[in-house]
Amino acid sequence: MAMTLEQISEMLAKYPSKVEKNRKKHIIIKDSSADRQEIEANTRTIPGIITNRGCAYAGCKGVVLGPLKDMVHITHGPIGCGYYSWGTRRNKARADEPGQEFLNYCVSTDMQESDIVFGGEKKLAKVIDEVAGIFKPKAITVSATCPVGLIGDDINAVARAAEERLGIPILAFSCEGYKGVSQSAGHHIANNGLVERVIGAGDREEAAGKYPINLLGEYNIGGDSWEIERILDEIGYTVVSVMTGNGSYEDLKNAHTAELNLVQCHRSINYIAGMLETKYGTPWLKVNFIGVAATAESLRNMARYFDDPALTARTEEIIARELARVEPQIEQYRKLCEGKTAFCFVGGSRGHHYQGLFAELGIDTVLAGYEFAHRDDYEGRQVIPEIKTDADSKNIPDLHVTADERRFRLKVSPEKLAELQRQIPLSFYAGMQVDMADGTIMVDDLNHYETEEFIKLLKPDIFASGIKDKYVVQKMGIPAKQLHSYDYSGPYAGFGGAVNFARDVSMGFVSPTWNFIVPPWKEEPLLTGSVTEEGVA
């Protein structure tokens, strides 16, 4: 089934020569015998190419800020951006306090032509006052859309003035859609804002319980973080905050009290993990709660970090119990999945994480990639120093963070840290590439044309991606699983989630509906007859 470089070249030959040259660098056939394999990522999308990528605003407000439930999120711009980022990512949440859950509210300044001509600052100020008066939130965010940057509205100044007027934090994010080359720019901008303004704003000096941790890069799609927290609670961890699924301003303020930061989605939140390490001395651990084995391994790595026999024993006890519970169920589904192949093209770390879960079902991932990754997401963080910043990445400021004089504390000694780093992915992510089999394909920013061509060549049994290509692929008669929204199912994380995923994927394979695609008259000739000695009868 493996593809050859010739086949890829043939596929790319249809492109105009500039496009061909560009796209070639974004496609790699995994070859572990090669010295090193470099993939191009986080560069501009080619105009005219049908891409799945979104924009900085989508990454900032849509992904990172949006799930924070007790803040009112204002979109400053014409109506569309706020509208499209309203209720579309399935970030489940429960209110911690009555009347302080605003996820089902979409607030937009709905800029009109006069605001574009004369500036939208006054309108923004008025909208902030109005929503503060109506909802009385703990804090407000303001996210800028494309025209705001162009006309030069100073949203920071408007937010500062409103903050003084209203006495609540008002955070401004200059995440105009044209910044950077994808959602990624917006993640970074949101990360900076949360570190600068929220984390550490609380007055707690110590967490409320033992083994305090933050779970970063987990957005509680379909209830994922609840399934993860179920296990973490049982083992005895204190989850200080989740960033940002079911997350709250109130919890985030005291996130500095954690002893360890877990990072699930590396791309969208590694900046916060890094900054918290510098500021508070808290290391971060790359975890993966997708798949049974990955979840167990992540739990064991956490136990190793805290290095407490009681915690380790409890971890093993829970893992054993959960394995005994879920493995027989997954085994049933595995029978329906064994031997099949998958494409796994999803943003964040999912393109990597779900490969393990597919493998547990007996499904080989033959092609994987990300919409908005950087090279380190593919190749591992060791390549970060050699990633060149270009004009498109320079416009997102790298926040200069220093050790917090009062709160910085080394959580583990440098010697211990070095020892741990040899055992577990502490403050390190090895990237997707190492886990992919030889001959499989990595594609950055997989586009529509390549999707069609790769499907024709590799004939996968299942295609995991998002809504925009779901129906394209299904029309080809191939099950398509949305791994952004989970097709409105879930949770897929943790032990229980793996069973749900196995059930849903199997359902995709065995649905009777696939059998109806070819109508009976296409399979049977209109006339039948037989040849006899006298002629045709």
Add this chain to the structure above:
Amino acid sequence: MLDATPKEFTERTSGGMINPAKTCQPIGAMYAALGVHGCLPHSHGSQGCCSYHRMHLTRHFRDPIMASTSSFTEGASVFGGGANLKTAIKNIFQIYNPDIIAVHTTCLTETIGDDIPSIIKDADIPEGKTVFHANTPSYQGSHITGFSNMTKAMVSYFAEAAAIKKEQANLIPGFVNPGDMREIKRIAHLMGVPFIMFPDTSGVVDTPMTGEFVMFPKGGTKLAELADSGASKLTVALGRFASSDAAEALAKKCRVPAVTLKTPIGIKATDAFVMALRRAFVKEVPWALEEERGQLVDIMTDTHFHFHGKKVAIFGDPDVVTGLTEFAVSLGMVPVHVLTGTPGGAIGSDVGSFEEDIAAIAGQSGHKANIKAGGDLFALHQLIKNEPVDLLIGNTYGKYIARAEDIPFVRVGFPILDRSVHSYLPVVGYRGAMRLVEMIAGALLDRQDRDAADEDFELVM
């Protein structure tokens, strides 16, 4: 659910929206452009817009929505997007090979003032291929305005004046589902009136499963038809907000007389549509249609007691809301709150006032309705809290209000994101009206059953 919405009204003067009942122009333009055969919509701006629009349309139609983008980064935003659009046009024709590219702008490219016609003129367009455009600034109007602007662009680019008019009608269906467009075409066929429908998304966003993906499916208005629309005897624009600008442009450019009617939702609006065709083309109304109409009246009469005096709140796109309100009144219901997010009239045109229209219709129920154009769902929710209703009709976003206030809810309009099949089944025409009766009565009776005490729970109703 929506626990933070207070019953007490606070005066809101900022012009900001809380839970909008509209979205931006480009998505409407993208949808209209899909209604041209062999056309790839192209979004000129940052790629996020295109991504959001494709996502949203895909969720509503559950079918592939193909569109490309100029993929702006900061450089293009500062120095202009000419190079991006030219590169895009070159790449699109070579890679995807559409017959036509329909470019629409975004708030970004409108703000920097990209001159699209000049860029297109300088672009490398292969022989026999076409690029056309519409300006769709997101900071004016709504998605309906965008639909209207792209439809109008079809006229200004392609319609050709003809000295001799043909016995054919132009039908502009407005921002409705492909199922509705098919129903409008069926009625015209039954009337024996030859027609050109534009845009026509049937056969594009409701394609069959064949085991094969086709990027440019069979449906859509052909370019030759758009050219020929200038030779038609009459243009029937269905829905003032979405369709009348194109009809007027056609009248001006090619001297095709235009009549603007309500979107044919409900019996009265469908009657008006049938009568317009009958008058202009001197056609007898066939028994098949008369039979359908008679069936509808029969159903409406059979069920009138379920509806009579029931208070209803209706929201959504102005043309659809107008038809729904008129039909609700025809059923004996009382429209108490009627709201659209789209501002009163498209900028630069005089399509007029939604409020006046609705007031005239709702007034026939003997009650004075709360009517709002350019409103939001926060306002609608507050109105309902203050004056409760028996039924809510609107798009998917209404489900939050329906749950919060425990109101039976019927999904009609755009978008419907949480149900399937709706885009295949019409709400227009007599058949569509039958379906509406079924949906509305079903919602009300389910509610009655749910609330009934055991002794009041009845088999026959």
